[in-house]
Amino acid sequence: MTATIRTVLGDVTPEEFGVCDSHDHLFIRTPMLPGKKLDDAAAALAELNAFTEAGGNAVVQWTPWGMGARPEDLRRLSQRTCVHIVSATGMHQAKHYDQGELRRVYDQLAGLFIHELTGARTRAGMVKVAGAFHHVDDHARHVIAAAAEAHHATDAPIGVHLEGGTAALDVLDLLCDTHRVPAHRVILGHLHRFPDTRIHRQVAEAGAFLAFDGPSRAHHGTDWLLLSSLGALIDAGHAERVLLGGDTTTPTARSSADGPGMPFLLRSLRPRIERELGHDVASMIFIENPSRAFAVNWRKDSA
Incomplete structure (x- = not known):
């Protein structure tokens, strides 16, 4: 069986995927950011x-179910730009949802996730879940169990929002030991927000992917440690486990609004990584690693 990456326009081979922003958002809404939703297709x-223009070929949108992912707009954008776009199913923390809407689907999450991965017109290519700050709360446990069931039905990767970059080992233990999800199918996000290089190495040694995302946001005080965190992983022999993404979540964070936006990854970070860590490492982070992290031997599909 040949592994493929499921984009909004259909499955592509890993070789076609190209230079990738491994965690970002083109559309997203949440009551936690009132008046700041990303909903402008233009x-x-x-x-x-x-x-x-900066050299990018692929974007993975981690916006899960119920947060304004706008899959049909993603299809049109992919068609117009020729950018491969991977969308997500899954569920974020409970605070990001209307509680009535949340109750309606809460006991049917695995089926919902599987449908969005295999049966929807615009199919998702990953499942997103979220931990809590320094622990895994009951909501996260419920969603993670459903995500694991969807993984076992499809082989889809599971991306994890780590609140403040914390609880990485707790989440990995729950997914891998309790729910038997292989570590290489897990992508742990926001690790730059908690720059504990010992934990980073433990996660990499377990076989999970580490997503360093959201560079140069005004409220993230750990940006200056990013290259040191990456360097520590490279020195420990884990270059093949690293991903980078922009995680743009508000209109003002976009490059068109004088924020760093998606191009920052390639215009600013990639040259620094090439200069300080080497061209081969940069190629792994932006090309080879995403093509492995999001490539799936799809187990279930609809006719």
């Missing part, structure tokens, strides 16, 4: 165009 198009 602005999303401008951001994608800027990304392609």
Whole structure:
């Protein structure tokens, strides 16, 4: 069986995927950011165009079910720009949802995730879940169990929002030991927000992917440690486990609004990584690693 990456326009081979922003958002809404939703298709198009001009080929949108992912707009954007776009199913922390809407689907999450991965017109290519700050709460346990069931039905990778970059080992233990999800199918996000290089090495040694995402946000005080964190992983022999993403979640974070946006990864970070860690490492982070992290031997599909 040949592994493929499921994009909004269909499955592509890992060799086709190219230079990838491994965690970002073209559309997202949440009551936690009132008045700051990403819902402007024209602005999303401008951001994608800027990304392609910087050398980008693929974007993975981690916006899960119920948070305004706008799959049909993603299809149109992919068609117009020729950027491979991977969308997500899954569920974020409970605070990001209307509680009535949450109750309606809460006991049917695995079926919902599997449908969005295999049966929807615009199919997702990953499942997103979320931990809590320094622990895994009951909501996260419920969603993670459903995500694991969806993984076992499809082989889809599971991306994890780590709140403040914390609880990485707790989440990995729950997914891998309790629910038997292989570590290489797990992508742990926001690790730059908790720059404990010992934990980073433990996660990498277990076989999970580490996503360093959201560079140069005004409220993240650990940006200056990013290259040191990456360097520690490279020195320990874990270059093949690292991913990078922009995690743009508000209109003002976009490059068109004088924020770093998606192009920052390729215009600013990639040259620094090439200079300080080597061209081969940069190629792994932006090309080879994403093509492995999101490539799936799909186990279930609809006719």
